[in-house]
Amino acid sequence: MNLLDVRKRSLGVSFNTEGQADIYVWSPIAKKVALVLPDKNKTISLAKEDMGYWHTSTTDIKPGDLYKIVLDDDLERPDPASLAQPEGVHGPSQAIDVNTFKWTDSNWNNIPLEDYILYELHTGTFTPEGTFASMEQKLDYLKELGVNAIEIMPVAQFPGSRNWGYDGVLPFATQNSYGGAEGLQHLVDACHQKGIAVILDVVYNHMGPEGNYLNDFGPYFTDKYNTPWGPALNFDDAGCDGVRKYFTENLLMWFRDFHIDAVRMDAVHAIKDFSATHILREMKMCVNELMQQTGRTHYMIVELDLNDTRFINPLEEQGFGMDAQWVDEFHHALRVTAGGDRNGYYSDFTGLQHLAKAYTDAYVYDGQYSPHRDKIFGIKAENNPGKQFIVFSQNHDQVGNRMLGERTSQLSSFEMQKLMAGAVMVSPFLPMLFMGEEYSEPNPFLYFVSHTDPELAEAVRKGRKAEFAAFHAQGEAPDPMAEDTFNESKLQWELLNQDPHQTMFRYYQTLIRLRKELPALRQLNRKQVEVVPNEEQQTLVLHRWHDNDHVVCVMNFSKTAQQVSLPSYSDSLTKVLDSAAPEWKGPAASPDQADSTSAVTVQPESIIIYTNHA
Structure with missing residues (x-):
């Protein structure tokens, strides 16, 4: 039982083809473990096996039955490996058979990682209904936009129906208010029919506070370390083998049983x-084994705040083998360059020089002294390809962790929004959008929860107010428990029919199309990148090439027009996008042709993209 079989579930309740249930519970501290079926008034005893596991095979439980695990004849708890919680985190678990779903994606092949154009979304606020089914109705819209990979914020069961997802306490159970396990399977199948890959955000660094009963079963946590969210999950202390298996099984389940294409692993530095x-x-080794058996490709993407290539280096180089990582430093440098705040972690970033470094080096801090951290920080990422780095101008964290949840649309001018979008899309890395940015959604993305424990709810309210006490001039922090806070964070789809939102959508479409069509943008060769920043002008020229195809991107972050010289090579250049052109509601268009012999006039807060092969 201590050996992990990647082909099937070996935790919780699983059904074979004959309808017999295999039940496994890990509880090394229990003296007795049973499963109770309240609707059938039946108790099923489990037999103790090695390494703290309890097991039985039975036909007494059927798909659809509600059940709880009973520890030592006394403590009734949801199953830690429950696949469904129809009555929430405190209620009974529900036995379901994930293998009965009729998949239609047998011809689907995951998109090559280097071709990913990511779109992060939150199920509850992406549509008015806030469900997987309603998300399916927007897939044609996403196709029209040009993205080919959606990244869904966490869907593991959390308290109530409103949460970012990082308070999940039952990692195997798909949030009931979103549509549950079958709803997610149906969504993934529909995405694959449309040629869209699905990335699922998973949380393996902490558990939420409400409904977290894992400690009743075994040593899931350790006091060896602390995290920002409380005790650390036990991955290396006494009794950790069952914990390691629990989370590895969870990862394999998403790939194997839900056909998820990639995971984004939250804050792995924690x-x-x-x-x-x-x-x-x-x-990673288990996922490699799974891929070998199924022939399907899956990626592991991490959120990482360490600038440490060990996480993304291959297994054969003694790395952890992660396929890609979010790069917050590109975001921070871009925000400061665009005139954003310089407080908190932004204080480490100078603006233009650091943005230029991010384009060439991925990590801004790769061995320099970091004032914010008060130490030398990072290591050079010289041999890691561009496809290993995901960049963005906004995401759920950078928006939602602001007191008022303002998006770029509320913090920057229309022209600067277009420039920042262009700066992301022309990078030699994987670009990611945050839902709604493509049409300049004005609604905020606020922090919201729906805890059912009154004391916890009040603690969260007070904590949020205390966190932003220094910002009292901006007003009160919105109440995270209020339903209005959640509703204010929903996308306003009707805006797509109005300007300037419609124009911004067409602009993003054009950027994404150029990203796909121009070889110099599509090929993520970090060795074929030149960047020339001009601090005085607040301009940056990015030159990328592939074989004989060249792209020159001229960015002006200042509030006045600037004369900018182009790189000196023989070809004349043709303009393929000018964010300042009237068609994008800009002030004036630059000439359609350019070369290295004369300077180009670049309008304030704008980007021009030239190519030698238009």
Whole structure:
């Protein structure tokens, strides 16, 4: 039982083709474990096996039955590996058979990672209904926009129906208010029919506070380390083997049983593990085995705040083998360059020079002293390809962690929004959008929860107010528990029919199309990138090439027009996009042709993209 079989579930309740249930529970501290069926008034005893596992095979439980796990004849709890919680995190679990779904994606092949154009979204606020089914109705819209990979914020069961998803407490159960397991399977199948890959955000660094009963079963947590969210999950302390298996099984389930194409793993720098084989490396080896057996391709993407290539280096180089990572530093440098705040972690960023460094080096801090951290920070990422880095001008964190949840649309001019979008899309990295930015959605993305524990709800309210006490001049922090806070964060789809939102949508469409069509933008060769920043002008010239195809991107972050010289090579250049052109509601268009012999006039807060092969 201590060996992991990547082909099937070996935790919780699973059904074979004959309808017999296999039940496995890990509880090394229990003296007795049983499963109770309240609607059938039946108790099923489990037998103790090695390594703290309890097991039985039975036909007494059927798909659809509600059940709870009983520890030592006393404590009734939801199943830690429950696949469904129809009555929420405190209610009974529901037995379901994930293998009965009729998939139609047998011809689907995951998109090559280097071709990903990501779109991060939150199920509850992406549509008015806030469900997987309603998300399916927007897939044609996403296709029309040009994105080919949606990144769904966490869907593991959380308290109530309103949450970002990072308070999940039952990692195997798909949020009931979103549509549950079958709803997610149906969505993934529909995405694959449309040629869209699905990335699922998963949280393996902490558990939410409400409905977190794992400690009743075994040593899921350790006091060896602390995290910003409380005790650390136990990946390397006594009794950790069952915990490591629990989360590895969870990862394999999403790939195998839900056909998820990639995961985005939340804040892996908060995973504390000094084992000889780090848990991420172990997970990667298991995923490799799964891919070998199924022939399907899956990617592991991490959120990482360490600038440490060990996480993304290949297994054969003693790395953890992660396929890609978010790069917050590109975002920070871009925000400061665009005139954003310089407080908190932004204080480390100078603006233009750091943006130029991000384009060439991925990490801004790769061995320099970081004033904000008060230490030398980072390592150079010289040999890691561009496809390993995901960049963005906004995401759920950078928007939602502001007191008022303002998007770029509320913080920057229309012209600067277009420039920032262009700056992301022409990078030699993978671009990611945050839902609604493509049409300049004005609604905020606020922090919201729906805890059912009154004391916890009040603690969250007070904590949010205290966090932003220094910002009292901006007003009160919105109440995270209020339903209005959640509703204010929903996208306003009707705006797509109005300007300037319609114009911004067409602009993003054009940017994405150029990204796909121009070889110099599509090929993510970090060795074929030149950047020339001009601090005095606040301009940046980005030159990328592939074989004989060249692209020159001229960016002006200042509030006045600037004369900018182009790189000196023989070809004349043709303009393929000018964010300042009247068609994008800009002030004036630059000439259609340019070369290295004369300077180009670049309008304030704008980007021009030239190519030698138009």
